[in-house]
Amino acid sequence: MMYRLPLGQWVNHGVEWLLKNFGTAFDAFTNSVTNITDSIRDGVGLLPWFMIILIFALLAFRAKGWRLALGTTVGLFIIYNLQLWSPFLDTLILVLIASSVSLVIGIPLGILAARSNHFHKVLSPVLDFMQTMPSFVYLIPALMFFNLGTVSAVFATVIFSMPPVIRLTDLGIRQVPKDLIEVGEAFGSSSGQMLWKIQLPLALPTIMAGINQTMMLSLSMVVISAMIGAQGLGAGVLAGISQMDIGKGFEYGLAVVILAVILDRLSQGVIRNSRTTNKK
Amino acid sequence: MGVKIEVKNLVKIFSSQPQKALHLLDKGFSKEHILTETGLTVGVNNVSFTVNEGEVFVVMGLSGSGKSTILRCLNRLIEPSSGAVIIDGIDITKLKTQELRQVRQTKLAMVFQQFALLPHRTVLQNTVYGLEVHGVSKAEREKRALERLAMVGLAGWEHSYPDELSGGMKQRVGLARALTNDPDILLMDEAFSALDPLIREEMQDELLNLQEKMNKTIVFITHDLNEALKIGDRIAFIRDGSLVQVGTPEEIIRDPADDYVAKFARGVDRTKILTLKDVMKRPHPIVQLRDGPHVALQVMKEHGISSVFVVDRAKHLQGLITADLALEARKAGVVSLAQVKLLDVPVHNETVLVQDIFTVIAESKVPLAVIDEEQRLIGIIIRGSVLAALADTGGDVKDDVSSTIGTVG
Numbered sequence: 001m002m003y004r005l006p007l008g009q010w011v012n013h014g015v016e017w018l019l020k021n022f023g024t025a026f027d028a029f030t031n032s033v034t035n036i037t038d039s040i041r042d043g044v045g046l047l048p049w050f051m052i053i054l055i056f057a058l059l060a061f062r063a064k065g066w067r068l069a070l071g072t073t074v075g076l077f078i079i080y081n082l083q084l085w086s087p088f089l090d091t092l093i094l095v096l097i098a099s100s101v102s103l104v105i106g107i108p109l110g111i112l113a114a115r116s117n118h119f120h121k122v123l124s125p126v127l128d129f130m131q132t133m134p135s136f137v138y139l140i141p142a143l144m145f146f147n148l149g150t151v152s153a154v155f156a157t158v159i160f161s162m163p164p165v166i167r168l169t170d171l172g173i174r175q176v177p178k179d180l181i182e183v184g185e186a187f188g189s190s191s192g193q194m195l196w197k198i199q200l201p202l203a204l205p206t207i208m209a210g211i212n213q214t215m216m217l218s219l220s221m222v223v224i225s226a227m228i229g230a231q232g233l234g235a236g237v238l239a240g241i242s243q244m245d246i247g248k249g250f251e252y253g254l255a256v257v258i259l260a261v262i263l264d265r266l267s268q269g270v271i272r273n274s275r276t277t278n279k280k
Numbered sequence: 281m282g283v284k285i286e287v288k289n290l291v292k293i294f295s296s297q298p299q300k301a302l303h304l305l306d307k308g309f310s311k312e313h314i315l316t317e318t319g320l321t322v323g324v325n326n327v328s329f330t331v332n333e334g335e336v337f338v339v340m341g342l343s344g345s346g347k348s349t350i351l352r353c354l355n356r357l358i359e360p361s362s363g364a365v366i367i368d369g370i371d372i373t374k375l376k377t378q379e380l381r382q383v384r385q386t387k388l389a390m391v392f393q394q395f396a397l398l399p400h401r402t403v404l405q406n407t408v409y410g411l412e413v414h415g416v417s418k419a420e421r422e423k424r425a426l427e428r429l430a431m432v433g434l435a436g437w438e439h440s441y442p443d444e445l446s447g448g449m450k451q452r453v454g455l456a457r458a459l460t461n462d463p464d465i466l467l468m469d470e471a472f473s474a475l476d477p478l479i480r481e482e483m484q485d486e487l488l489n490l491q492e493k494m495n496k497t498i499v500f501i502t503h504d505l506n507e508a509l510k511i512g513d514r515i516a517f518i519r520d521g522s523l524v525q526v527g528t529p530e531e532i533i534r535d536p537a538d539d540y541v542a543k544f545a546r547g548v549d550r551t552k553i554l555t556l557k558d559v560m561k562r563p564h565p566i567v568q569l570r571d572g573p574h575v576a577l578q579v580m581k582e583h584g585i586s587s588v589f590v591v592d593r594a595k596h597l598q599g600l601i602t603a604d605l606a607l608e609a610r611k612a613g614v615v616s617l618a619q620v621k622l623l624d625v626p627v628h629n630e631t632v633l634v635q636d637i638f639t640v641i642a643e644s645k646v647p648l649a650v651i652d653e654e655q656r657l658i659g660i661i662i663r664g665s666v667l668a669a670l671a672d673t674g675g676d677v678k679d680d681v682s683s684t685i686g687t688v689g
Contacts, residue, residue: 179393
């Protein structure tokens with residue numbers, strides 16, 4: 001019989017080793033992050049529901065105009081009316097936290113990848129791996145390191161949603177026309193000046209597209225991470241499935257769709273604005 | 281006029297490991313041989329030249345000849361593989377990054393073929409870019425940029441964005457951006473090639489005007505010989521990465537170093553470089569002031585012409601005498617042409633460009649007189665000789681004029 005690589009065993013051993021040596025560190029990390037996310041959630045929870053709808057409507061108006069503002073108001077009101085407001089807020093905050101973390105890590109990585117061909121070559125297969133590995137697989141180590149709950153959900157979501165913003169930041173900077181880079185060099189720019197004055201402004205539309213992608217992936221993963229104890233709309237969908245309650249599943253699912261559409265249109269509006277503010 | 285830029289044995293081989301190819305090049309192997317041997321392309325092959333201070337130095341060649349590579353070696357946008365680029369006595373190929381940046385900020389500025397304006401910045405913000413990275417205060421850099429924008433005729437456009445401007449205006453911004461740094465040296469990479477012919481001419485004139493005021497050292501890349509001849513004090517011809525000929529426009533046209541240059545020279549609008557000296561004929565026949573009307577009539581009869589130029593002993597032009605005038609003088613018994621009221625003829629200096637007095641030549645009923653700096657008659661211009669020179673048939677322009685002058689008057 002052919003020798004079988006004990007790959008699964010190695011991974012298990014690795015995770016066990018990490019847990020044995022750094023278990024307390026993971027726990028401390030988990031607790032402090034949980035505290036932070038909980039207090040954010042509590043803070044937002046203090047705002048009355050109509051205030052939140054109003055804030056979204058204003059953002060929508062600024063991003064794209066009154067039609068999106070109207071649609072946003074109606075959509076959010078439906079969620080309130082279905083009495084899904086609290087899980088909606090849970091999911092919203094998880095998405096915002098997870099995508100913020102993704103962007104804070106991902107954009108600098110994208111910049112590095114654009115500036116160093118070596119790093120680009122090393123990073124590419126890692127990103128391919130992150131994107132093609134079935135998303136459920138991330139749930140298991142997340143669960144082992146960070147226990148059930150928010151932190152595991154954020155961890156899995158960050159891993160899953162980071163690649164697009166890295167790739168598109170990289171691409172956006174690499175696509176800056178060669179003669180504009182030459183302008184920067186010919187006038188004696190330092191590499192920091194080149195980045196801030198030429199590369200990033202010109203790559204901005206592409207980077208914004210990456211941010212939009214990352215937010216959308218975050219939302220889909222946040223829903224799935226209900227399986228490892230994340231609060232929110234995903235938990236309701238999961239309950240609907242396990243109880244064979246189609247109506248409940250549909251209501252929660254609809255709320256996810258509404259949130260997705262609102263986040264997508266808002267971030268797209270910001271992309272368009274970033275293009276036109278370039279021009280006045 | 282001192283030497284501003286000295287390029288010595290410049291070589292560019294497109295590779296991160298050019299040593300082997302450099303070695304073969306040293307041994308005298310050809311570009312083709314090196315390509316087959318090592319697979320490397322020799323972009324610039326052992327080029328040396330000097331650019332004087334305040335000079336417009338044109339580097340001329342077809343696309344792919346390596347002229348843009350040479351330009352980029354001057355500010356190290358492209359790193360030379362070997363050789364030296366000495367600017368004001370400093371070999372810039374030896375500078376460290378920080379020193380190089382300093383030189384780029386203060387001494388060299390570049391104008392690009394496709395304008396290369398930053399689309400997210402206004403005209404003003406584009407123009408201040410060089411000073412901005414140099415760390416000049418906002419008020420100061422904007423003041424200087426506005427001055428330069430006014431100089432290139434763009435006052436009032438400072439808050440527009442590049443996509444609101446026409447091609448010519450964009451390149452004016454490009455020029456203003458380069459000038460705002462107040463560099464000693466302007467590097468212009470086919471700066472006007474992307475413009476419409478009319479706008480291109482306008483920009484060339486504008487550049488020459490600015491150059492008269494500012495007296496920069498300009499290295500100008502082009503593939504258009506007419507442009508090179510118009511703006512260049514000297515022209516360097518590049519072919520396949522090698523320098524073929526360096527010379528003034530005159531020297532290039534008169535005495536092309538090889539077929540490559542000659543081929544270019546053939547396509548030139550010759551009126552732009554020919555002076556009267558090039559197209560004039562020997563002033564023959566002429567009569568002296570001391571001669572009488574008899575002599576004048578005899579000369580006209582001999583050569584079958586109806587008028588003839590009169591000069592004094594020092595060959596200073598006195599005027600023109602026609603057959604009618606001579607006949608009248610003979611009737612009156614005059615013995616010397618000094619006593620005859622001669623016809624005034626227009627005189628032109630030998631250095632005048634043919635294109636500048638084209639219409640005068642075409643409309644003049646009498647031959648035009650050409651004089652040198654001491655006012656001596658050194659030649660005459662008739663329509664036929666101009667046409668012959670333009671056609672460049674190889675016939676002797678300084679032929680005897682008697683056969684054609686008969687038709688004049």
